[in-house]
Amino acid sequence: MSTSRAPGKPAFLQKGMTLPEIMIALTISVVLLTGVIQIFISSKQTYRLLDANSRVQENGRFSVEHLTADMRMAGFTGCYRGSAGGVENILNDPGNFAWDLNNPLEGAEWTGGGWTPPLNAALAGQVLDNTDVVITRGLDTDGIGLTAPFSDGVQLFVDIAADNIDDGDIVMVTDCNNASMFQVTNQQITGGGTRVNIVHSNAAMSPGNSTSQLANNYGDDAQLARFVTNAYYIGAGASGEPALFRQTLIGNSLQAQELVEGVEDMQILYGEDLDGDGIANRYVTADIANMANVSSVRISLLLRSMDNVTDAPQTYTYNGVETTAEDRRLRRIFTTTVKLRNRGLL
Numbered sequence: 001m002s003t004s005r006a007p008g009k010p011a012f013l014q015k016g017m018t019l020p021e022i023m024i025a026l027t028i029s030v031v032l033l034t035g036v037i038q039i040f041i042s043s044k045q046t047y048r049l050l051d052a053n054s055r056v057q058e059n060g061r062f063s064v065e066h067l068t069a070d071m072r073m074a075g076f077t078g079c080y081r082g083s084a085g086g087v088e089n090i091l092n093d094p095g096n097f098a099w100d101l102n103n104p105l106e107g108a109e110w111t112g113g114g115w116t117p118p119l120n121a122a123l124a125g126q127v128l129d130n131t132d133v134v135i136t137r138g139l140d141t142d143g144i145g146l147t148a149p150f151s152d153g154v155q156l157f158v159d160i161a162a163d164n165i166d167d168g169d170i171v172m173v174t175d176c177n178n179a180s181m182f183q184v185t186n187q188q189i190t191g192g193g194t195r196v197n198i199v200h201s202n203a204a205m206s207p208g209n210s211t212s213q214l215a216n217n218y219g220d221d222a223q224l225a226r227f228v229t230n231a232y233y234i235g236a237g238a239s240g241e242p243a244l245f246r247q248t249l250i251g252n253s254l255q256a257q258e259l260v261e262g263v264e265d266m267q268i269l270y271g272e273d274l275d276g277d278g279i280a281n282r283y284v285t286a287d288i289a290n291m292a293n294v295s296s297v298r299i300s301l302l303l304r305s306m307d308n309v310t311d312a313p314q315t316y317t318y319n320g321v322e323t324t325a326e327d328r329r330l331r332r333i334f335t336t337t338v339k340l341r342n343r344g345l346l
Contacts, residue, residue: 107286
């Protein structure tokens with residue numbers, strides 16, 4: 001008797017999956033899905049950490065570049081190499097903090113209950129506790145040459161195409177022998193529209209000039225440049241995060257600018273040259289330093305990320321103190337030493 005099946009008919013019919021098969025399939029799927037999710041989370045965390053590190057590095061470089069550029073040129077007076085006492089200053093308020101010619105470099109150190117020396121009124125209430133302040137003064141490096149007929153004491157001419165001066169600016173005109181400091185009261189276009197007369201009258205302005213007559217006359221070797229004051233400090237930024245600020249002289253007043261957010265601390269050490277060889281013998285804080293002897297400045301910045309990106313609170317050493325953070329932000333320290341090119345010349 002034959003038991004062969006009919007051609008084309010399967011030996012059995014698939015009725016579905018058994019419960020053990022379903023459980024095995026689900027288990028394998030969960031394991032695979034968990035692995036995929038873990039890879040995704042790990043990749044996202046790595047991306048967030050790398051992105052935060054890049055931003056902190058970029059902010060740190062930007063901050064250091066700004067500070068070093070101004071520190072390096074503190075006390076710059078163009079070709080003039082005389083002392084501050086030799087500068088003809090016709091401003092009504094020559095010793096004002098915003099354009100104090102006698103102090104090309106200043107600092108303030110937090111000493112527990114406040115700053116030493118005390119902060120000027122322009123900075124009081126703006127600076128976060130436990131941080132330092134540094135101020136630089138000097139001429140803008142973007143000076144402009146005089147043009148014929150140059151200067152006769154009451155008039156001072158520059159090429160209209162090169163004119164980068166505004167009314168109200170505090171400026172200085174210098175050559176290799178003399179320097180004169182005054183406020184621009186207005187500007188008159190002359191010479192058929194080719195030159196500008198920089199007027200320095202004793203018109204009613206703030207601070208204004210005590211006279212319209214300069215004792216010094218200047219020729220084709222003289223340059224005119226804005227007087228620049230920059231005060232750097234750590235303050236509360238617009239986002240509520242600590243930030244690096246700069247108060248800079250615009251016209252006749254200091255105006256605050258938020259430069260870089262996430263700068264948590266700034267500490268400054270001043271390199272004192274004690275033997276007159278131009279090289280720092282020691283680095284001290286602003287409350288100890290004799291600023292007249294400072295030949296270099298050491299800047300240390302502590303920056304942090306905007307978000308919590310590390311797996312655990314970070315432990316770091318800053319300003320000689322080891323600290324474990326109370327959050328999971330990424331922190332980096334940037335330190336540089338700057339030689340003051342014009343130290344002792346102003």
